[in-house]
Amino acid sequence: MPPVLQVRDLQVTYYTDSGRARALDGVSLDLNPGEKLGLVGESGSGKSTMALAMMRMIKPPGRIEGGKVVVGGTDLTALSEEAMRKARLSKIAYIPQGAMNSLNPVIRIGAQMMDAIRAHNPEEPRAEAEERCMRALESVDLKRSVFKMYAHELSGGMKQRVCIAIGILLRPQVIIADEPTSALDVVTQRQVMETIDRIQHELGCAIILIGHDMGLMAQFVDKVAVMYAGRLVEVSRVRDMFTDPKHPYAQALIRSLPSLENKGVFQGIPGLAPSLLRLPSGCAYHPRCQHAMEICSRAVPPLETINGSRQVACHLYVEKDLYAEKA
């Protein structure tokens, strides 16, 4: 089956007063129908930027400098502004980071669902569209009565659910949920994740879950992509990622997870996240990397497939493969 989402060499730059920040530097990614991908990385590594670039919603001072995003055979980057507007929500939906403030405070939840439907299917009869909204609310475990309520009458978890309900209204092939649980308490976090999981099963859509809580994410996704300073450094199946991470940064992330062995003693990753304005030469992670070699400060390692099923961008493995071939 062809991938439902293909991202090719996506590049985004923010032109700030203090210089150009390469927030996304040649990111490529494939997602199969029904696949669940977790996108993790430190705050500021470019996760939201990647999602927004896929939606073609990068705002000044940011600019998409190049690359392609193909959803279900449609090249979004080639669409007109109006066609792209129609593609949002119907082909690819983005459930924003900070769902707390993502609902209009002065109009009812129902109106905010109906306007989404009407923007895409103006002909759909009112009763039918309303029924569709009701079913979407029910499928995220909200009561039908929420349709008539205002945002301020809902709890944080309920607002997040409303945003998810809006995201699935038009049954898009790809849904991106940007840190859907970061503002919620632990119990609600789990419930929301379970809801997303169930919805994904029902719709059969592909989903990208952005977050920095690897532990929570591990239970819900098939694949994990690790982002560092605007690049993907490793994409692996979730089991591989947790049992045998390849990229030194991914290894550090996994090590820093709380477990029974380290008894909650937080192990941070040594060193500071780099400024995008002054990225280290070569591999951006090399100043913090325990395995850094001479080549790491000279050349940017490309994202290569190793062992057939996983992708890693690290000179450690390129070199090894070369040695293996020579031997």
Added chain:
Amino acid sequence: MKPVFLIKRFLFLILVIWSAATITFFIPRLSPRNPIRERFVELARMGGFSPADLEQIVASYSQRFGLDKPLYQQYFDYMSAVFRFDFGVSLNKFPKTTVELIMEALPWTIGLLLATTIIAFVLGNLLGAVAAWPKAPNWLRATATPFVLLMGVPPVIMGVLLLFFIGFRLKLLPLGGAYSIGTVPTFTLEFVLDAARHQILPALALILGSVGGWVLSMRGMGVTIQGEDYVTFAEHKGLGPFTIFRDYYLRNALLPQATGLVLALGAVVTNGIVVESIFGLPGVGRVLDQAIRSNDFIVIYGIVLFITIAVATLMVAVELLYPLLDPRIKLD
């Protein structure tokens, strides 16, 4: 809405009326001048009657207005009259009462102020919202600029300038009055059109200077609202730009502007009165103007009192409408 809230607002209105009445009671009595005597001295000078009768007439009038009673008695009478909506009898237009004079003039004032305030508010807020909307065409965004430049010009100056250039120099519109001399107010199309022509310059004098204020505050508000997550999410939903502009951006940016409208009411009335007297419109402004010229203190303070009560009542009324604009506001 809870009844407690209504009772509180009602008590607030009573307090406003009581304070305003107390002030309008004492201020004229602090003055050493005796307006009744002054009025009749003037009449006597014009030869209406012999100065010998003067003292007698003044005394009888003072008695009529209760000015011979002890102060506390006068205060009590005055206060109970005010709460019966009786603001006294005009000295100059006797036997007309202040309320009669106001009521005759009020339709003109309400018509002018209501229309100009609504036009300025709607125009200013639309232009301001558009000026802050990055997707609007540049020519449209620039439309607001002239109004911002005119913002500092007070309605008096604006009125005089309009009168001079458009009324006097270009003779495009009438110089003053509410309708052409010689016509009788009737409900014919001809008369209505004639009256409307007379309202254009006064209306412009009130509108031109006040649009800019709304433009500026709306533009500031608009910039803030655009950055809100719900506007961004509306774009993610694939809504058309017009829906986003109206339901997500404008609706929210307008909320603080409604409060601004309440605060502006006082200035609206003051400016309206000034413009009415410049253009000789038969509104409350002219009644006040004539009362001041003839030192008719009963009417002067009656109008001051009336305006205070009217503005306070309007403010409470607009406040009662807030929950319709913003569902987060509960009146309690």
